[in-house]
Amino acid sequence: MHIPPTPRRTPQRRLFVGQSAGPSSISAAARTTGVARSGGSFSIWPSTYRSKNTSRGPQKHPVPPCRADRRKLFLQCHNNVPDPAQYLRKWFRGAPASEIKRDNVKDFFRWAFLNTGEHDPVYDEELEEYTQEMERLLGRKLELGRGNAKCLRLTLDKVEMLHRSLTWYLCVFVVDTIASISLRYHSFNLYRTSFRHFLATFPPRPFTLFATCASPAKSLTYWHRPHTSKTRLPILFIHGIGVGLYPYINFLADINADVDEEPSDGQVGIIAIEIMSVSSRITYEAMSKEEMCDEIHRTLTAHGWEKCVLVSHSYGSVVAAQLLRSPEISQHIGPILFIDPVSFSTSST
Numbered sequence: 001m002h003i004p005p006t007p008r009r010t011p012q013r014r015l016f017v018g019q020s021a022g023p024s025s026i027s028a029a030a031r032t033t034g035v036a037r038s039g040g041s042f043s044i045w046p047s048t049y050r051s052k053n054t055s056r057g058p059q060k061h062p063v064p065p066c067r068a069d070r071r072k073l074f075l076q077c078h079n080n081v082p083d084p085a086q087y088l089r090k091w092f093r094g095a096p097a098s099e100i101k102r103d104n105v106k107d108f109f110r111w112a113f114l115n116t117g118e119h120d121p122v123y124d125e126e127l128e129e130y131t132q133e134m135e136r137l138l139g140r141k142l143e144l145g146r147g148n149a150k151c152l153r154l155t156l157d158k159v160e161m162l163h164r165s166l167t168w169y170l171c172v173f174v175v176d177t178i179a180s181i182s183l184r185y186h187s188f189n190l191y192r193t194s195f196r197h198f199l200a201t202f203p204p205r206p207f208t209l210f211a212t213c214a215s216p217a218k219s220l221t222y223w224h225r226p227h228t229s230k231t232r233l234p235i236l237f238i239h240g241i242g243v244g245l246y247p248y249i250n251f252l253a254d255i256n257a258d259v260d261e262e263p264s265d266g267q268v269g270i271i272a273i274e275i276m277s278v279s280s281r282i283t284y285e286a287m288s289k290e291e292m293c294d295e296i297h298r299t300l301t302a303h304g305w306e307k308c309v310l311v312s313h314s315y316g317s318v319v320a321a322q323l324l325r326s327p328e329i330s331q332h333i334g335p336i337l338f339i340d341p342v343s344f345s346t347s348s349t
Helices: 011-054 067-078 084-091 102-114 121-138 166-185 195-199 206-210 246-254 257-261 289-302 316-325
Strands: 189-192 221-225 235-238 270-274 308-313 333-339
Touching: 067 102, 067 121, 084 121, 102 121, 166 189, 166 206, 166 246, 189 206, 235 316, 246 270, 270 289, 289 316, 308 316, 316 333
Parallel strands: 235 270, 235 308, 308 333
Antiparallel strands: 189 221, 221 270
């Protein structure tokens, strides 16, 4: 069988191929190549960030409370477990009951109540006490030894980090810009932090460059609508995990919908804080509970709010719980509204 030779790439042939492709095809190919190169270059940054952070040592845990307080916390969790068998299966990643043995349960309690994964004979008696309480709740004895089950230890387990694509962050950029314009339209002012924090957040937030109000807090940005009502309390709003305040724009605007029509009593003031670490962004390290409480306290003090309504959604209820435990801030909190909270019975969900 005769196979025709491959034609040579003469200058005339190259010219013909270029003309047949046309400018539109070439530009489309160039755009595709450009996008691919941008995405590839962008992936190097999160990969470097991931390798840097996964190489760090174990998380810094708070000092565990005294034994009396630990037992009180244990009993609070223990007395609110509706299905103990399912409770263990969930914490042990769906492992069969035959693989969840006494030493496995002690490993779980060691992390949950002692903030450690290291064995210390000092706590053997306490862990044995907790394990016996669990056996009474289960209505059976746990098998001696250690099975193949592995429990969730959220602050000790290795974090498997996956980064989003450049396209995803471009979408977040657009959504954040829309949210900023919408909030400004509804008479909210953005209180920005320093330029250093602007550079530490990706995707960038150009709206902050035009904000004239400086946040009294070091790292916390927020949107503020002045409080002028004489009969109602202002609102402190804490959002959940997602893309920031974008999903809450209509909710925040509707609070003063009737006031905008009949401004006789004035408007209800609103402070809607922004938590960048749970808003689909590459940003600085999340604040500790002490830092978060201090930043919010500074914000309330700067605006002269002696009492406010605390409203939180989803993850925001975790921050709200810390505010209620803070002696400095709790005195400024009046009515409380939890929307789809996650801070109730977290250990058994």
